[in-house]
Amino acid sequence: MELKEIETVLLEQKEEFSSKLAESYCTRPEEELVDLNSKLAQVIIGMRRSGKSTLCFNVIKKSGLNFAYVNFDDERFSKIKSDDLNKILECLYKIYGDFNHFFMDEIQNIDEWFLFVNRLLRNGMHVLITGSNAKLLSGELATHLTGRHMKVELYPFSFKEYCEYLGKSTAHGTTKEKGLLRAVFDDYLHDGGFPELLTEKRKQTYINTLVGSVLKKDIEKRYKVKYKAAFEQIANHLMNNAPAKINYSDLQTLFGLSSDHTAENYVSYLKNAYLICGLHKYSQKSKIRIRDEKAYTVDVALMNNRENAMAGENLGWRLETIVYIELLRRYKPEECDVYYYDETAGEADFIVCKGNSVKQIIQVSYDISNPKTMKREINGLLLASAKTNCNNLLLITDHDEQTLIYDGKQIDVVTAYSWLVDR
Template sequence: MDKEYLREVVKDQKLKISNLPLGYPRNKLSKLDSLLNHKINIVITGPRRAGKSTFLLQWMHKVYKDDFYYFDFSDDRVAGLRTEDLQTLYELFLELYGEKKAFFFDEIQGKYDWNKFVNRLYSEGYRFFITGSNAELLSKEISTYLTGRHYDITILPFSFKEFLGFNKINLDTVGTKNKTKIKSQLEVYLNNGGFPEVVTFGNKDILDNVYKDVINKDVILRYGIKEEEIFKKLSVFLISNFAKYFSYNSLAKTFGLGSVNTVSSYVSYLADAYIIFELPKYDYSFKKQDNSAKKIYCVDNGLINKIAFAFSENKGRLYENTVFVDLLSRGYGNNENLYYYKTKSNKEVDFVLFEGLKPKSLIQVCYDLTKAETKERELNALLEASEELKCNNLFIITGDYEETEEVGKKEIKYVPLWKWLLE
């Protein structure tokens, strides 16, 4: 690539981030603070437009001030950038800005043999901060080539706590007036979701563009999918069936794809782009666990309400999806520590949280407990699972019911969703 052309791109990008609003400080900034004195590379992943770049810029400006180089590899002007151009890029940084301490490479995954370049400069004392929107590609590239220690952070759309903070709702004291505001804001959050631009401007039409970019650029184009229309229908189907069971076999039949492997690949592409997530069933037998149906969840309720087939509102499923995504933001789901569970009598528990090899908590999600039979169903499933899994930390997340009840020797905590999300 022509050096002078690249020089103009570098200068344009520098100007762009210099004028970029740093936005609302994300909760995970404290994780980066704890790594300040460790010479490790930082890798930030997550869906498109969830705020990865802004999150990292918040911290870079706080810690490095202006003492870092920045380059956005998703810029269409550098689509033809080659591996050998990375050295030219480094030379331009030195010519334009002199010696700096760190590199911030935005959306670098899957494009170049960038890893050797990073390794070389890392060994010379530079620190690297990298973002990417594809979990599988970035993970493979890092594990295969990126030597030295690195720390991964996943940035999802705003949590409810961040959503309230952005909207200047005081969480220090939750009095009657404040509680009313919080519960009112929960309804907005359940409907609009937490993508930063949607929260900022209140326009859910932004989600159409987010979704189209992910499907067309991050999946169809990147993986060379030929059956585009079938893939798009499958994607909408999965989002529409959030918090429900699915199997690769049933999807293959529904969409006439023939090969279960094709369906499995399509689902994994969507998961790697952070649009959907699969939740496996927990079983003591790995074979049974692997063969069991999975449940599907979506990264954002706003995306569900915008993209999914029109469905009669099921607040219970939206509650369940919200709990799942919040568990992800708390660090569950990445290290075989989050499952659903079916008891021996086929009663379901929505979430089993593990700490190491032991179940830590069992969580049911039920919006409406006013009917006695509903409460009994949820409670019996929890108690039965508690006996089978030897776990006594039991929760039922509700619409508004709050209580601690003792059943036999077990204590059940009923917690309203809004309150649980603020823990």
């Protein structure tokens, strides 16, 4: 691109940037993880439309620092090459004056962008980056910046953020407050937390467009996927059946792929783009942990708001998905790992670990009114407790609250809506 063309685009983007900084935004916990004065590149990654740019606008607005801004997800920059990045930098100095804080939105659209970022970091620039592809960002940054980056993962709205965005109270002390909050949670359980989806009437159209963009633009184009139809069928199959164990041999056979290795690659692309999140089996043995992985969607909206999804209510699966993504929000920044426990005698949905120490065991069941269901859930907690020597046991359900004692161990039964807002 010519210098004048670049300057015109950047001037228009500056107007947009100024208007964004003038708006009010929902505060998100991940903002506290962003250090604008760090010598490390601050990298905000996550699925498309989960609010990455908005989080950055809010962080910048609160900081009061002088930031230069470029949005590379602009069709006018679609043909920008790495050689043009220096032209962009020159124009930015002309437009913003002297600056040492730089916000680059969706930078991974440019080939060899990491070399440009590396040069900026060496020259003392404080860099804030967003992107929608985990492999490109974390993989290439780790390779080319040798650890000079800090990754912050962002997911769609949590239930607490959902309430804040809609102006709903999260109080649940009185009977009235509990009833009102449960009603809001029922909506969240069905619609999920993509910020823009909250005000969209045509939810299926929105999700179809979003998923299609991720599959075709973020994955097929970048990874040069050969069997596009089979890849898209695998993606929809996993989202339709989540949460479920991933069997690569079955996927190979079901979708006519040349090898289970191809199926494994396709699933890894979906995880890298944050369409699905994997969960490994708990074990002290590494070879066991890498097998029998489960797949969850990054948001419950992906489970049914798609054409031909044919998904039923599946309230139990939806609640389990919401709890898992919330565990990732809470514990990954604390450098904890989350697993599931599964043995012949019983299973537990989630085990939270710090290193080799188990911190909590969590069971999720939408309805425990059936004695058989209750017995199964309690049995899974007790088995996992005996295996891990962890006595911090939690059962998350739809509307029951009580404290139980089994085999001398205390089990706290809490409602999902209260657990989600009492962070």
